[in-house]
Amino acid sequence: MIIINGNELDVSGKTVSQYLREANYTTARVAVEINGDIVPKSEYDEVVLNDGDTVEIVSFVGGG
């Protein structure tokens, strides 16, 4: 299992890109952190979610 924003989810083996797409995030406006380290945008297609990972995803908005 993988903990994403505090929820246990069975999504191991998916890439960051795949998960973000399936969970309806707008990739350009999110920050993704796995086990305390930021995942650079350029690595979303390659980085795979593994069992035991703790993931935080924060969406940003641009208004003011």
Added chain:
Amino acid sequence: MIIGKDQAQRYARHFVLKEIGAAGQKKLLQSKVLVIGAGALGSASIIYLAAAGVGTIGIADYDTVEISNLQRQVIHRKDRTGMKKTASAELSVKELDPDINVCRHDEMITPDNIGGIISGYDFVIDCTDRFETKFLINDACVISKKPYCHAGVVRFEGQAMTYVPDKGPCLRCLLGGVPSPEDTVTCAEAGVLGAVTGIIGSVQALEAIKYILGAGELLTGRVFTIDGLGMNTKVTSIPHPDPGCSVCGNSPSIMSVMDNRKEYEIRSCSL
């Protein structure tokens, strides 16, 4: 500096706070904070900075007050429509406290002028309404080693975080670069509620005040988010900068905002 009798009465509730006291109040009165954008976030930020006794408040905006601003931009008034937002905000600050020094910057913030404008301030608050400008402010503050508070808000949601040089990630660490217009919604489509901008703008003023006082824990390496409809708030810890960040990383490619000006050109009204 000496705190006079009027000021002692005005700040009586600060003097009993151990984090402020007379010494902290002097720090606030001698501090200079720049607020970029006198819109919805700026309304809350500016008025709380003024109330707290931040001695010099810079206000940067090139826009004028419109009636459609008034449901959220609470520093402005109906009888000031058509007036420069900087002038309207200055009037509100002076009504609250005529001793606060207001520096108006009526021009649009650009890669060419931002370095000179931010250099005179201790702390910068980003209250702008477009990702392009938010990245311009981020990059200029990183390059100038200037602490600043980022925020964004749309509909009932918003976020805030504080960048302090060498203390945590910058906006570019987190998002990489300016989102494309397809990944954002237009102002007219999305809407925004003033009570939510008030919360986030107040958070930004609080961050500036804490920075000046050296009190508490800043939102450095942490992102505050709020969903006002569900009334869910969260602080997500993202402590480490991205070593590959193109502005604050180990080998940055953005060394000057003037050289990177293409990225800051407004492509849409992004939210």
